[in-house]
Amino acid sequence: MSNFDAFFDYIQKLSGIILSEDEKRVFLAHFKPRKLLKRQYFLQEGDVCKYAGFVVKGSAKTFRIDDKGHEHILKLSMEDWWLADFESYYHLTPTRYNIQALEDLELLMVTNAQVEEFFATIPAFIVMQEVIKQNYAIANQNRVQAALSYTAEERYDDLVANYPHFLQRFPLNVIASYLGLSPETLSRIRKNASKS
Amino acid sequence: MSNFDAFFDYIQKLSGIILSEDEKRVFLAHFKPRKLLKRQYFLQEGDVCKYAGFVVKGSAKTFRIDDKGHEHILKLSMEDWWLADFESYYHLTPTRYNIQALEDLELLMVTNAQVEEFFATIPAFIVMQEVIKQNYAIANQNRVQAALSYTAEERYDDLVANYPHFLQRFPLNVIASYLGLSPETLSRIRKNASKS
DNA sequence: AACTGGCCTTGACCTGTATCAGGAAATATA
DNA sequence: TATATTTCCTGATACAGGTCAAGGCCAGTT
Structure with a gap:
């Protein structure tokens, strides 16, 4: 239950909209808590990223293994971030990345189909999604610029x-x-x- | 007028929603056509990116000049793309980038305030915005990964x-x-x- | 037709970062 | 406590890609 409190805070903070008790119940009904131990995989190359996981506690790395067997970390995620390869998650295509726990993880998981079915009418969630995409686009743009120059x-x-x-x-x-x-x-x- | 036809096609294609004649009139009323000659600047470092410009024709580069005076191109834009530094555009902060025409440009320009005032109720435009942000986030994620590894x-x-x-x-x-x-x-x- | 400036290539050389190898310190495991 | 294992550092060497310099080619201008 305290899992969800962190999540509700996050949604309300990002969206600037307070959730009603009814809305909270919808989240409780459809987000699935899950734990992963350090070193366990959330996603492996070739899989479809069916779930996005909100990180309640712990951390993880998103990485790729190149031809020479070297690991390249694309993203580090911790509390109040999401675990997912969004390309695979939205398009349901096989992912090129691996996601592995760096510390024990507590997640709240959901599929994109569930989001569209159950959360498409919750204003706070809609705004939150927009803000996430916008922030992620901007952050990655700045990171491209840093990496290249x-x-x-x-x-x-x-x-x-x-x-x-x-x-x-x-x-x-x-x-x-x-x-x-x-x-x-x-x-x-x-x-x-x-x-x- | 044919300016806007390309724009309407783009919105309808990205959103999967057909625009009504009334909706089209709203765009005609608030998007401002503008031309830029090759080498002219759309945006300069330090300015706030007040406008986003839809590219009807032509192309442009978004770049930064480093301490040594070298130019680093972050983005190349052409027909059916947008000219803007989204970070500056959404947050109204001074930009770190320059945007300059590589070929003569025909643009349709709009401010974020106008978008919120006039287009927040047009479903096709809302969906289009989501798709753009999502695609841009994914494209940049892949580019980070390419640049780093x-x-x-x-x-x-x-x-x-x-x-x-x-x-x-x-x-x-x-x-x-x-x-x-x-x-x-x-x-x-x-x-x-x-x-x- | 000659001139100019931008674009592209090539060669020689230089530098930042990777790679390889070894080892010390800290942390986990038995 | 002893023993792996992981993490971090350091030195020697190699290489990808940058920098500098020169020249050729082409399009636009006079």
Whole structure:
């Protein structure tokens, strides 16, 4: 039950609309709580991402394995974020990504079909969806720009400035992969940074 | 008037909803046609992106100038796309980008305030907006992944596979910048590719 | 027809970042 | 407590892609 309180807060905060008790009951009826242990997979390459999971507690990485067997982290998710490959989720196509728990996870899961059937009439949820898509589009746009035109060090500085909590929460090899760097390079950048 | 026909087709195609004559009149009343010549700016760094412009004809680049004076192209836009920095447009914050015409442009312009006042009740427009945000979020997600984990050659191959018309339409130095490469490197990649 | 400026290529060289190898410190597991 | 395992650092070396410099080609202008 306290699972859902965090979720309700999130919807209300993002949408700016208060949920009625009736509306809350609709969420309770159709969002399915689920737990995953550290290292368990939420999604694997080739699968269709049938569910989106709201993260109540814990964290996860979305990543791809390249031809040489190297892992590239595209996204790090924690409380008040969603676990899903939205491309696969909306289009029901096989995903190119893996999503794996970095810490034990508590999720609230739902399918896109359920969203369309049960939540299409709840204003707060509609607005929330719009805000999420908009924010995600903008965040990714900025990340493209950073990836294409910033040096490794600039990207790290950017992370320190904008997502300092990532550094407390995730090991440095995970951060390195998220920044598109080898762990060695990140280590050297940090060594330099601490000097100046 | 034929300006608007292309726009109406676009809305109807993206939303899957036919526009009534009354609805079309609302668009005619509030979207403002505008022309820009090649090399003219639609937006400059530091400005607020007050207008979004639907591209009826022509093309443009969205780019940033780095500390060393180098240009990095974030986005290339042509017919049936929008000209705007959405971050600045939605939040009314100063933009970090420049948008400049690569060819003579014919646009239909609108402010976010107008959208909220006049188009918030037109279902086709609402659905269109959702689809745009969703597609843009997904496209940017894939581009982040490409920028962080693909080699220069893989990124070029990706472009050839997914956006072959870009190559016909834009000079190679523009393509190079869009891929995050120097023109010299792109030239060498193409030379190799044509061999095999 | 000559001139100009933008576009593209090529070669030589340089630099940032990856890779490989080893090891220390911290953390989990027995 | 002992033993793996993971995390992080450091040094040596390799390589992808950037930078600099030069020249050719083509379209537009005079």
